[in-house]
Amino acid sequence: MSVSKPPLPQSHIPSPASSNHLTIPPPSMPSSTSLAPSSTSPNPPAASLPPPASPVKISMQEHFAINVCPGPILPIPQISDFFPRFHDFPIAPLPPREKKILRENGEPEGEKDEEKEKERREENGEDKGDLGDSDDETYLGTLEFSLLFDQENNCLHCTINKAKGLKAMDSNGLADPYVKLHLLPGASKANKLRTKTLKNTLNPVWNETLVYHGITAADMTTKTLRLCVCDMDRLGRNEFIGEVRVALKKLREGESKKYNMGLERIAQNKESNNQTGEQGGPVAEEERGRILVSLCYVAEKSSLCVGIIRCAHLAAMDSNGYSDPFVKIVLQPDMGKKSKYKTSVKKKTLNPEFNEEFLYEVPKDQLAKKTLEISVWDYDLGMSNDFIGGVELGINAKGERLKHWFECLKFAGKKVEYWHTLTQQGAPSSD
Incomplete structure (x- = not known):
């Protein structure tokens, strides 16, 4: 027993041409025909109507391209757009440096002017x-x-x-x-x-x-x-x-x-x-330090007033890079305990300020034969003190030290201050 299937409708059977093309329906009638007055001819004859337009056929590839890329196709950015130095075309070389014209003595013409400006x-x-606006x-x-x-x-x-x-x-x-x-x-x-x-x-x-x-x-x-x-x-x-x-x-x-x-x-x-x-040598002496000393002979008391004001740039004697300095002064020839004085100790400093004064009772005629020894020491607890540097003022001194002593004897009653460089010469045998 055979069963015959009913034939499919003709509309469901694709034609060979429809497999590759799509048919676009014809455009609608112009609006002028639809708006024509009905009084003249309600049903116009067929001969007066325009012939139907043939359907427009487009390929399937164009259809997909239209759906996928509806907008204009843009160029793909290249690396040269972000880094101009990677352009294919060659970059113009830098202009050559101008050669400086040499003067008669062989010196470039602009070099001297640049040094003067600097x-x-x-x-x-x-x-x-004026670097406030710099972005460097x-x-x-x-x-x-x-x-x-x-x-x-x-x-x-x-x-x-x-x-x-x-x-x-x-x-x-x-x-x-x-x-x-x-x-x-x-x-x-x-x-x-x-x-x-x-x-x-x-x-x-x-x-x-x-x-x-x-x-x-x-x-x-x-x-x-x-x-x-x-x-x-x-x-x-x-x-x-x-x-x-x-x-x-x-x-x-x-x-x-x-x-x-x-x-x-x-x-x-x-x-x-x-x-x-x-x-060389002068710098080594300077690095030992300096001391500011004031001298004044008081005629009313027949005494020499010695002021130890301050020290500066002393040499470091301790492991921490500092010192604990104090100053000793001795008037030679030795007059016993009355000829030796000592300042207070300043802790952990290389620029101590003392502002201490000491009096020596000595006639002015004998003062010319005296020598004032000033020495700076580093105090060490339980150990021998370290000698930093010293200076001698007297008639046998030279330079600024002799000038200081001479002005003290010449201008009695006037306080004379001088800075003196500390040296290692004439270091006392004991502290």
């Missing part, structure tokens, strides 16, 4: 002072300060005003800055001065004056002042931010000079070591 900027304190990662900030040399009192006044735009050193994006000063060449702890620390700021304002005592005119010709800006860290080691250096030979006596300089990361160069080695 010296002028250093003298005016304009060296890297090496920018560390600027430091404003002023220097004044008082030759009469042998003092160098350093006023630290403020800093701007310091580099952030802490995790909060700020810093705890302070300024540390050194005189080069010389022992770092013997001539170190430091400002107070300001918390959480990149634009600190100190307005603090630090004074170096015992600075002579000869020191101003050879010394360089180094100013370091550091960040204080309680839990770890203090961090270095930047520094500036000023040659003191360009500073005139009695003139307060202002500086605004950019901080730099300058490592310890060999210039300071070379200067120390070239000068």
Whole structure:
């Protein structure tokens, strides 16, 4: 028994042409035909109608492309769009450097002018002072300060005003800055001065004056002042931010000079070591320290008043880099206990201030034959004291030491103060 299936409708059987193309229905009649008045001809004849439009056929690929990419096709970005130096075309070479015309003596024409301009900027304190708008990662900030040399009192006044735009050193994006000063060449702890620390700021304002005592005119010709800006860290080691250096030979006596300089990361160069080695003996004597002594002969009491005011830049004798200094004075020839005096001990310092006076009862005619021995010692508990340096004042002395003694005898009743360099010569046999 056979069952015949009914034939499928003709609409469900795809034609061979429909497998590759889609048929778009013809467009609708124009709106003008539909809006024609019905009074003239409600049913217009077929001859007046336009022929039906043939269906538009598009390929299946175009159909998929239209559905997937409805918008305009954009070019794919290339790496050269982000990094122009990777372009295929060659980059124009840099222009050649201009050759400097040599003068008769063989020196380039522009080199001398550049050196003069650099010296002028250093003298005016304009060296890297306008770096506030710089985007360079090496920018560390600027430091404003002023220097004044008082030759009469042998003092160098350093006023630290403020800093701007310091580099952030802490995790909060700020810093705890302070300024540390050194005189080069010389022992770092013997001539170190430091400002107070300001918390959480990149634009600190100190307005603090630090004074170096015992600075002579000869020191101003050879010394360089180094100013370091550091960040204080309680839990770890203090961090270095930047520094500036000023040659003191360009500073005139009695003139307060202002500086605004950019901080730099300058490592310890060999210039300071070379200067120390070239000068040799005088630097070694200076590193023992200096002492400020006042002498005054009081005629009413027939006594010599010796004042021990202060010491500066003493040599370090203890393992911590400091000393516990005190001063002994002896008037020779020895007059027993009345000829020996000793100051108090100042703990852990290389720049002690004593301000102590001692009287020797001696006639003026005998004073010319006397010699005053001054020695500085480092106090050690339970051990022998260490000799730091000494100086002798008397008729047999030379240079500034003889001049000091002579003025004391000449101007009775007048207090005469002099700075003297401590040396190892004439060290007492015992303390």
